[in-house]
Amino acid sequence: MFTNHKFIAFETIVIKEVRRFMRIWLQTLVPPAITIGLYFVIFGNLVGRRIGEMGGFDYMQFIVPGLIMMSVIQNSYSNVVSSFFSHKFQRSVEELLVAPVPNYIILAGFVVGGMARGLAVGAIVTIMALFFADLQVAHPLITVSVILMTSLVFSMAGFINAIFANSFDDISIIPTFVLTPLIYLGGVFYSIQLLPGFWQIVSGVNPIFYMVNAFRFGILGSSDVDVYWAFVILAIFAVVLYAGCIWCLRRSTGLRH
Amino acid sequence: MTTAIAIHNLRKTYANGFEALKGISMEVNEGDFFALLGPNGAGKSTTIGVISTLINKTGGDVVVFGRDVDTHVYQTKLDLGIVPQEVNFSQFEKVRDIVMTQAGYYGLTRKIAAERTEKYLRKLGLWDKRNERSRALSGGMKRRLMIARALVHEPRLLILDEPTAGVDIELRRSMWEFLTEINAQGTTIILTTHYLEEAEQLCRNIAIIDKGEIIEHTSMKKLLAELDSQTFILDSEAELSGEISFSRENVSARIIDSHSLEVTIGADIAINSLFSELSEKGINVSSLRNKTNRLEQLFLSRLNRNGRSDAAVQG
Incomplete structure (x- = not known):
């Protein structure tokens, strides 16, 4: 198989994935926009006015980067986990497995599809945020790098979840019981400085805390952590998850008998 | 090749x-x-x-x-x-x-x-x-x-x-x-x-x-050449009754109902001779069909030889 053939296979998977989430935009693009819009109105506007400043910024300005990051994480993850599991459930994954498509192309296609949805929702949320807060991007390169790497990492995490999932329940357990608590405790709504010493240490083991803060640094120019550590953590997660995905595909975990 | x-x-x-x-x-x-x-x-x-x-x-x-x-x-x-x-x-x-x-x-x-x-x-x-x-x-x-x-x-x-x-x-x-x-x-x-x-x-x-x-x-x-006999269902214009026997050894017949006859003939016997003999007995055949597909007969015999009963094969 020539390189061009591999690229066509990759492009085909990405187009199929984008077409899928665009076809069901009422389920994929609108609900996160409404949810995050409500956060802006309730927490940012109504409650936020009484809170005052957080980390040296208006409360609304403070929560915007975290809410954008939250939408990117949730949507990158859920796109890949639901799409790949649905391929398994309908057995249409067999179309890919019988074709001469290398494992890394399968992974790349689904991950880029997940990133496309994560970033599309992130863009919608960002546009909505402009109606509520005055946003300036302090460090554009860091902002873009962090959002891309975070989306990449959670798309791969969603892929692994889908590989091991045997039922629709299995694809909602991790987002509900792991992802959501980690995001909420990852400094989206508060600065770590508000926490007692012990809980600051506990927050330090939450990887999402670093991602949210690095993204906040990219937009506002201020963060609770050193951005360097955020990139190190993101890089480690990216490498480990990539290796895990390829290992599962090679072993055909959950795909072949 | x-x-x-x-x-x-x-x-x-x-x-x-x-x-x-x-x-x-x-x-x-x-x-x-x-x-x-x-x-x-x-x-x-x-x-x-x-x-x-x-x-x-x-x-x-x-x-x-x-x-x-x-x-x-x-x-x-x-x-x-x-x-x-x-x-x-x-x-x-x-x-x-x-x-x-x-x-x-x-x-x-x-x-x-x-x-x-x-x-x-x-x-x-x-x-x-x-x-x-x-x-x-x-x-x-x-x-x-x-x-x-x-x-x-x-x-x-x-x-x-x-x-x-x-x-x-x-x-x-x-x-x-x-x-x-x-x-x-x-x-x-x-x-x-x-x-x-x-x-x-x-x-x-x-x-x-x-x-x-x-x-x-x-x-x-x-595989089909290995068939040693075939079974046909013949439809008769006239009503059938009694026992029908043939002059050749490897031909047997059984009346299924008043107008249908099941005949099994050996692979070495021409089907024309069967019609001639039936005609002599006053039985005019209006239509004929295989009881089972030829391959089906062989398929079932191979599976039976391999220790399967017909019921198990069909189930």
Whole structure:
């Protein structure tokens, strides 16, 4: 198989994935926009006015980067986990497995599809945020790098979840019981400085805390952590998850008998 | 002659310990129309699964057009087209998109993919349905869609796992014509089916698999030549009664009802002589049909020889 053939296979998977989430935009693009819009109105506007400043910024300005990051994480993850599991459930994954498509192309296609949805929702949320807060991007390169790497990492995490999932329940357990608590405790709504010493240490083991803060640094120019550590953590997660995905595909975990 | 596929000592034991394939070996030549027959659970779909890499084998080799599927993954996959037994495309996608996407997986450019998609959807009578969601198709249409999808990269070897199951007779015959046409154009075809009439009409060579073992691997002609007797049902114009006997030893008859007679004749006896003798007895035959398909008779006898009862075979 020539390189061009591999690229066509990759492009085909990405187009199929984008077409899928665009076809069901009422389920994929609108609900996160409404949810995050409500956060802006309730927490940012109504409650936020009484809170005052957080980390040296208006409360609304403070929560915007975290809410954008939250939408990117949730949507990158859920796109890949639901799409790949649905391929398994309908057995249409067999179309890919019988074709001469290398494992890394399968992974790349689904991950880029997940990133496309994560970033599309992130863009919608960002546009909505402009109606509520005055946003300036302090460090554009860091902002873009962090959002891309975070989306990449959670798309791969969603892929692994889908590989091991045997039922629709299995694809909602991790987002509900792991992802959501980690995001909420990852400094989206508060600065770590508000926490007692012990809980600051506990927050330090939450990887999402670093991602949210690095993204906040990219937009506002201020963060609770050193951005360097955020990139190190993101890089480690990216490498480990990539290796895990390829290992599962090679072993055909959950795909072949 | 080139060997399209050679299977040597193929074994598969599932995680639950069930031994689905016990070291089967068989060869299919390029250009052949080959039948792989066997009762339910015999190992046909497992064999196809292993060939298509959807099932991991426990041991043995599969060589497609001279290349081992383990070491020449990409080329062997390009040479293979698979039509599975169960529907395995997305129920939410449009017919045309399903075939176009599969073409993309095989690295075909959009232009070629679009041309081939139109070609095969037209040939299989699905072009009018191209913009419909696949879940709206009938069972027969879904099977034809899977054939179009398997052909879009124009494989040299097409494997069909019960492609006509549940398809009405008219559609089945049009699928036979289509498969005969692509076989005549050079595509090697391996077919599994429960319709033995289908295998007898279409296939030149045959293997019968049972309990994970190949119990027969020969040409269709040779196999059919082994029939030592045939049973016919004759419809009589006049009412039948009493016992009917014949002058020859290897002819026997039994009255089924007042106008139908079941006659079993040896392979060495010309059917004309049977009519002559019946005529002498005042029985005029208005119509005649085989009691069972010839291949079915042989198929059942092979399975019985392999320790199966008829009920188990049919069940």
